[in-house]
Amino acid sequence: MNVEQARFNMIEQQIRPWNVLEPSVLSLLSAIKREDFVPSACKELAFMDVEIPLPGDSTMLAPRVEARLLQELAPKRHEQVLEIGTGSGFMAALLGHRAQKVVSIEIRPELASIARDNLYRAGLSNVEVRTGDGLNDSAQAEAPWDAVVLSGSVPEVSPALLAQLKVGGRLVAVVGSEPVMQAVRITRVNQAEWRTEALFDTVIAPLEGALTPSSFKF
Numbered sequence: 360m361n362v363e364q365a366r367f368n369m370i371e372q373q374i375r376p377w378n379v380l381e382p383s384v385l386s387l388l389s390a391i392k393r394e395d396f397v398p399s400a401c402k403e404l405a406f407m408d409v410e411i412p413l414p415g416d417s418t419m420l421a422p423r424v425e426a427r428l429l430q431e432l433a434p435k436r437h438e439q440v441l442e443i444g445t446g447s448g449f450m451a452a453l454l455g456h457r458a459q460k461v462v463s464i465e466i467r468p469e470l471a472s473i474a475r476d477n478l479y480r481a482g483l484s485n486v487e488v489r490t491g492d493g494l495n496d497s498a499q500a501e502a503p504w505d506a507v508v509l510s511g512s513v514p515e516v517s518p519a520l521l522a523q524l525k526v527g528g529r530l531v532a533v534v535g536s537e538p539v540m541q542a543v544r545i546t547r548v549n550q551a552e553w554r555t556e557a558l559f560d561t562v563i564a565p566l567e568g569a570l571t572p573s574s575f576k577f
Contacts, residue, residue: 360403362394369393369406369422377423378559384430387456393422396449396477410564415467418564419446420510424533425453428508431544431558432531434458438505441523443493444566448474448486450510455486462486462501464493466567492568494520504528511566512540521545521553533563 370388379385394405397419401411411419420428429450434440434457442451445465451474454461463486465471471490478486494513502523509516509532516532524530524547533542542558 365406366393373408373421373423374426377427379423379426379430381430381433383457384426387429387453388422388426391449391452391456391481393449395481396447396452398447413447414469414473417446417467417470417567419449420563424561424563425450425510427559428510428531428533428542429453429457431542432506432508432529434506439501441493441501441504441507442510443507444510445471445474445488446510448477448481448488450508451486451488452478452481452483454508455483458485458506460485460487462489464489464491466490466492494566494568506530509533509566511569512563513566513569516543516545521547524553526550531558533561537562 397405397411404411408421410421413419438458440454440458440461442463445451445463451461451463468490471488475488503525504523505525505528507530512533514536515534526547529544529546531544533540535541540562541560544556546554548554
C-alpha cells in the first residue's frame with residue numbers, strides 16, 4: 360500500500376466531500392499518522408471509510424466523522440479540552456495538536472493503556488489518558504472546560520456534563536439512538552442557559568456507560 364497516496368485519497372475522497380474544509384484540520388490530518396493508531400491486524404483499514412474494531416468490542420470512528428467532529432469543536436491553542444471515549448487515541452492526538460491541554464477518559468483499561476502508548480510514540484506530552492467512566496464520573500476536578508467532545512454516541516447529553524462547560528464553552532456529540540442520530544454542538548451561553556445547534560446526521564457506535572434519557576434527573 361502506498362501510505363501517502365492512501366492518506367491523500369482519504370482526505371480528498373472522504374473527508375473534504377463531507378464538508379470538512381478548514382485548512383488547519385486538513386493539514387493536521389495530512390501530518391498525523393492515523394495508521395499508527397490502528398491495531399496491527401487492521402492496518403489495511405486505516406484510511407477506509409469504516410469504523411475500525413478495537414479491543415474490548417470498541418471501535419475507532421471513521422475518518423470523516425473524526426474530522427468533522429474536530430472541525431465543529433474548533434479547539435484553540437489556549438484551551439483545555441475533555442474527550443470522553445479515548446479509543447486508540449487518534450482523536451486525542453488531533454486535539455493535542457490544537458489545544459493547550461487534553462484530558463481523555465477511557466472506560467476500558469486495556470484501551471487506555473494502548474492509547475497512552477500510541478500518544479507517547481506520537482510525542483504528545485500535553486495529552487493525559489485516564490481510565491474511568493467519563494460520562495458518569497468525569498474529570499470534574501478540572502472543570503469547567505473550554506471544550507468537550509464525545510467520541511461515541513449517547514441517547515442524550517446529561518445536565519451534569521453540560522454543567523462542566525465554561526460560559527462560552529462548547530460540547531460536540533452525536534446524540535440519539537440507532538438508526539436516528541445527529542451530531543450537535545451545545546454552547547454554554549451563561550450560567551443557566553445552553554444553545555444547541557444541529558450539525559449533521561450520522562450513526563456511530565455508542566459510548567459504554569451511556570444512560571438512557573429516562574435516567575436523567577432535572
